[in-house]
Amino acid sequence: MSAGLSVSLFGPIRVILDGVPLPPVRSRKALSLLALLLLRNGRPAARGWLATTLWPDTDLTTALSSLRPVVSELRKALGPEGHRLKAGDRNSVAFEVDGMSVDALAFDEAIKVRAFASAVEKYTGPLLEGSEEEWAFQERRVRQEAFLSALMRLGETALEAGEPEKAISLFRRAVGTDPFRDSLRRGMIGAYAASGDLNAALQEYREYAHLLAGEFGTGPEEETTALYDRLRQEVRKPARAPHVRKGGAPPPVGHIPMPLTALIGRDDERIDVSGLLRRSRLVTLTGFGGIGKTRLALAVATDxxxxxxxxxxxxRLEELSDGDLLARQVGDVLGLREISKESPLKGLTDHLRDKTALLVLDNCEHIQDECAQLALRLLSECPTLKVLATGRQALGIVGETLWIVPPLAVPVPGGLPEGRATLQRVAMGYEGVRLFVERAEAAARDFTLTAANARTVAEICFRLEGIPLALELAAARVKTSTVEGIAERLRAQLDLSPSGRVVASRQGTLRSTLEWSHGLLSEPEQMFFRRSSVFLGGWTIDAAAALCADEMNRDQVSDLAASLVDQSLISLDAENGRYRWSEIVRQFAEEKLRAGGEAEIFRRRHLDGCVAFAEEAEPMLKGPEQQGWLRRFELEMPNLRAAADWAAANNSACEAGLRLASALSRFWYIRGEFKEGRARLETALGWLGAERRSSTRAKALYGLGILAYRQGDYDEAEAKHEESLSIRRELNDDRGIAESRLNLGNVAHSRG
Structure with a gap:
């Protein structure tokens, strides 16, 4: 085979001519034409078909006129290989592929002869990655389906041959290509199970279920769930027979408090933590107050x-204010009445030295150092002792395994089905809803989940983020309020503490839990905590540093954020480096911000930061890094919307709000969010002060005109472009004038 011409169509198109990358061509359509002809594998293509495929939005005559110079440009760009581009007759074009290398054609041939290993090796990425043309999407979809089918067959063959690790690698690649396909997930789960790693198999299912719930409000297929249930039953089988002491006496139960109510859900969490406890001598459960650390620890201890x-x-340690009394407290629970008053830790250590026991230390945060010292001493000198601890942060000693307690699963209200019977059944499939319903039924005997109230209950659970304590507090209100009233109150305020309710230890009101957590923060932490409440949907350290630039530097902000993560008040998504709130915690922090008289100052700073981001990012939406910047825009949209809403309510911020709306118009256009874009631009243009004939107003009008045009509202589009053009002429904005006139031409052309 000649080394003269080689073309790679998997990933972004790459053309190698005599060992050297082809220089950039003037028209991107030339490369599209090359790809389209190559995929014909030497077969002639009608010029009319080529023209309408490459220029689908123009009439045939115009498209054919556009095709002719592109054919000539491609032939010239290929130099000595240009002879391959041939005109079969005056109405068709073909590309000679003999003697050249085309990865996609080699892939197609490998699939045809069932050489699946060779095929997947040739597939190095999506076909024509980056191309947004409709024909490219269709060709890409065909190759991706063939690639996934090949991976499935190879994975199944590997499992049959007793090579689960190879199967895991193959299915992982398939899932990475299409994360929403159940058959691929089942293959991955089965491969993990075949390798003996049942915990990984269960985690694969849970991550998939969470992904589907978040993206589509649905769950895995019945076949996938059935596989998961079978594996979960295997995991829960006893690892070994119960230990029986000499003389046949059963093991002592120790001291495990009996909860006042049944634990709802948490089956998977109990399995996970039990697995960790088998492998580690110190496991610490962390999480926000009210998330259910104590209840989970009790369940794991019992299991x-x-x-x-x-x-x-x-x-229990929540009532212990003096860390020096920790060893004594533990000794009392163990019934060591004669423990040495002079050295209780020594007496405790001596007692546990040869014991095979589990010590559960619940709520360690307020005496964390003392708990860490106790655990270190006991684990060092008592070789068969294990410790399960709970708290807002890790104890921070060698050998510790950290496990963050997640909220209960709750539905996204908008993702629930419309059918009344199906709605009720699907809602009850979520642990958070089941907890709310059971506690509500206990509070009010006449309460029951119905098709009429299921969506409202789902909204309550969603707004409370699946936090068990919050759900219990809300459910207690059913005795004196309808679920609609509870939902309305949740939208308006935070305090849901029921009066007259008997609760155990620190499980008081939601407010007291939050106040308690807040009171443990240092003054700088409290300051950062309340000021960061202006962020919605997450934020970066750079954004927080800009917000607090007048009071602290970036390193200080980073340290404070890390401290709040350690104390489970915020969380860090390591994948994208963004910090996130639980919404309930953010509302509490926001209330502290208002109480301190700082709300307007930091809302304005937040708005300014959003404007700076949008104006910096907007031009990047036109370049080769568009996809990355679109992702950044999507991540920041909750913040951008919140900033726009605040500007709408504050006349002093109208100019910044108008700048923000105009900078977002391109994003709305690309994402097809025409309705929201128009509404926000119209609102911003109507603010008091926004009527000033400035470049900002002209840009906003221009963006509004484009969005109206895309919705077919030509009258509105023409009016906005005319006004924008008028302002730009007054400002002598030549480039803006050209843009407005061009779009007025588009409107006229569309009208015919």
Whole structure:
């Protein structure tokens, strides 16, 4: 085969001519034409078909006129290989592929002869990646389906041959290509199970279920869920027979408090933590107050009691204010009345030295250092002792395994089905809804989940982020309020604490839980905590540093954010480097911001930061990095919308708000969000002060005209472009004048 011409169509198109990349061509259509002809594999293509495929939005005559110079440009660009581009007759064009290398054609041939390993090796990325043309999407979809089918067959063959690790690698590649396909996920789960890693298999399912719920409000297929249920039952089988002491005496139960109510859900979490406890001698459950750390620890302790012949001992620490009394408190729970007053830690250590026991330390945060010292001493000197701790942050000692307690699964209200019977059944499939319903039924005997109230209950659970304590507090209100009233109150305010309710230890009101957590923060942490409440949907360290630039530097902001993460008040998404709130915590922090008289100052700073981001990012939406910047825009949209809403309510911010709306118009256009874009631009243009004939107003009018045009509202589009043109003429904005006139021409052409 000649090395003269080689073309790679997988990934972005790459053309190698005599060992050297082809220089950039003037028209991108030339490369599109090359790809389109190559995929014909030497077969002639009608000129009319080529023209309408490459220029689908123009009439045939215009498209044919556009095709002729592109054919000539491509032939010239290929130099000595240009002879391959041939005119079969005056009405068709073909490209001679003999003697050249085309990866997509080699892939097609490998699939045809069932050489699947060779095919997947040749597939190095989506066909014609970056091309937005409709024909490219269709060709891309065909090759991707063939690629996934090949991976599936190879994975199944690997499993049959007893090579689960190879199968895992193949299915992982398939899932990375199409993360929403159940058959691929089942293959991945089965491969993990075949390798003996059942925990990984279960985690694969849970991550998939979470992805589907977040993206589409649905769950995995029944076949996938059935596979998961079978594997989960396998995991829950006892690892070994219960230990029996000499003389046949059963193991002691130790001290495990009996919860006042049944635990709803948490099956997967119990499995995960139990698995960690088998592999690690110190496991710490962390999470925001009210997330259910204590209840989960109690359940895990009960599940694993048989593994500890010398007992499971649950020690509550929330009422212990003096860390020096920690060893004494533990000794009291173990019944060591004669523990040494001079050295209680030594007496405790001596007692546990030869014991196979589990010590559960619940709520360690306010005496964290003392808990860390106790655990380190006991684990160092008591080789068969294990410790399960709970708290807002890790104890921070060697050998510790950290596990963050997640919220209960809750539905996205807008993603629930419309059918009444189906709606009720699907809602009850979520742990958060089941918890709310059970607690509500206990509070009010006449309460029941119905098709009429299921969507409102789902909204309550969604707004409360699946936090068990919050759900229980809201459910207690059912006795004196309808679920519609609870939902309305949740929209308006934070305090849901029921009066007269008997609660255990620190599980008081939502407000007292938040106040308690807030009171443990240092003054700088409290300041950063409340000021960061202006962010919605997440934020970066750079954004927070800009917000607090007058009071602290970036390193200080980074340290404070890390501290709040450690204390489970905010979370960090390591994948994209963004910090996130639980909404309830953010509302509480925002209330602190208002109480301190700082709300307007930091809302304005937040608006200014959003304007700076949007204006910096807007021109990047036209370049080769468009997809990355679109993703950044999507991540920031909750902040951008919040800033726009605040500007709408504050006349002093109208200019900044108008700048923000105009900078977002290109994003709305690209994403097809014409309705929202028009509404926000119209609102911004109507603000008091926005009538000033400035470049900002001209830009906003221009963006509004484009969005109206895309919706077929030609009268509105013409009016806005005319006004924009008028302002730009007054400002001598030559480039703006050209843009406005061009779009007025588009409107006229569309009208015919």
């Amino acid at each position: 694993n009691a048989v593994q500890f012949p010398d007992g499971v001992w649950f020690v």
